[in-house]
Amino acid sequence: MLRKEVFKMKVVIGLGNPGKKYDQTRHNIGFAALDACAKEFAMTIDQRKHQGVYGEYRFNGERIYFLKPLTYMNLSGESVRPFLDFYNIQLEDIVVIYDDLDLPVGTMRLRQQGSAGGHNGIKSLIAHLGTEKFKRIRLGVGRPEQGESVANYVLSCFRKGETAQVTDVLQKTVAAVNMWLEKPFLDVMNKFN
Numbered sequence: 001m002l003r004k005e006v007f008k009m010k011v012v013i014g015l016g017n018p019g020k021k022y023d024q025t026r027h028n029i030g031f032a033a034l035d036a037c038a039k040e041f042a043m044t045i046d047q048r049k050h051q052g053v054y055g056e057y058r059f060n061g062e063r064i065y066f067l068k069p070l071t072y073m074n075l076s077g078e079s080v081r082p083f084l085d086f087y088n089i090q091l092e093d094i095v096v097i098y099d100d101l102d103l104p105v106g107t108m109r110l111r112q113q114g115s116a117g118g119h120n121g122i123k124s125l126i127a128h129l130g131t132e133k134f135k136r137i138r139l140g141v142g143r144p145e146q147g148e149s150v151a152n153y154v155l156s157c158f159r160k161g162e163t164a165q166v167t168d169v170l171q172k173t174v175a176a177v178n179m180w181l182e183k184p185f186l187d188v189m190n191k192f193n
Contacts, residue, residue, distance in 0.1 A: 009089050011065045012037065012177055013080055015098040015121040017155075018070040026141035027073060027154040029166070030097045030121075033139065034066050036170040037177055050082040059181050065089075073121040077128025084129075095135040095180060096125065097173060099154065103140025106165025108172055110189040111136045135185050137176060139169055 016022065016031035023031075038045050038055055045055035045066055054067040065087070069079030084094065098121055103109060113133040116122040126132050142162075144153035158166050172192065179188045 008062045008093075009065065009087055010062060010093045010181070011067055011084065011087075011089055011095075013067045013069070013076075013094060013096045015073060015076050015096065016068060017072050018068075022155065024157045025155050026158060027099055029099045029139045029141060029170075031068050032166075033097045033137070033170055033173045033177075034068055036174050037066055040174045040178070050079050050086060052079040052083060054083070062181070064181060073124075075124055076121040077124035077126075080125055081128040091129060091131065091134050095137060095177070095185070096122070097137045097139065098122065099141045100138035101141060101143055101150065101154070103138060103142075105140050105142045105158065105162045106169045107140035108169050108176070108192060109138045109140075110176065110185070110193055111138065112185060112189070135180075137173055139173065 012034065014030035014034035016028035022028050034045060041057045043055045043057050045053055045068060047054050047056070051071045052067050052069045054065050057064045057066065067080065067083055069076040071079045098119060100109070100117070100119070102117065112135055114136070115132060116126055125134070141154065144150055176188050176192050179191065
């Protein structure tokens with residue numbers, strides 16, 4: 001009788017909006033982080049399933065999926081929930097990367113759980129997953145100037161003076177994800193927070 005190979009699985013989820021016009025926007029830094037991971041791990045994120053696009057990386061007998069929901073930010077849970085269900089992936093084996101207005105550009109904060117904090121993508125995930133208990137990597141995008149709407153700000157591109165900070169935080173994010181492949185998330189938090 002043939003033995004079926006069993007893999008442990010993890011998912012790294014980057015939040016953003018689909019389409020070229022959103023590519024370099026603050027709201028899409030989660031997608032940018034997955035692109036940086038794809039480059040680091042020499043893989044492509046081009047397979048389609050459950051209203052998302054994903055790539056697969058194998059590491060120490062584990063399958064690591066990198067998922068970008070293509071539902072638009074506010075409906076991210078509509079892609080993530082079916083993806084997790086299809087592969088029978090547990091919530092303790094996911095990490096979500098997304099933009100955070102409350103952190104300065106170039107900063108990163110890791111959390112094991114928490115509220116949505118006004119982030120509609122996280123609200124959607126909490127609604128579809130039925131819990132606030134999932135790991136997050138929050139990437140700072142700063143706050144808008146007084147009088148500028150939050151919607152316009154998060155859909156704007158980073159300024160030239162912020163490019164180096166964004167590049168740096170994306171490299172740190174890749175390092176944090178890489179560490180999570182081998183170590184408990186608490187260890188990753190202790191190193192990067």
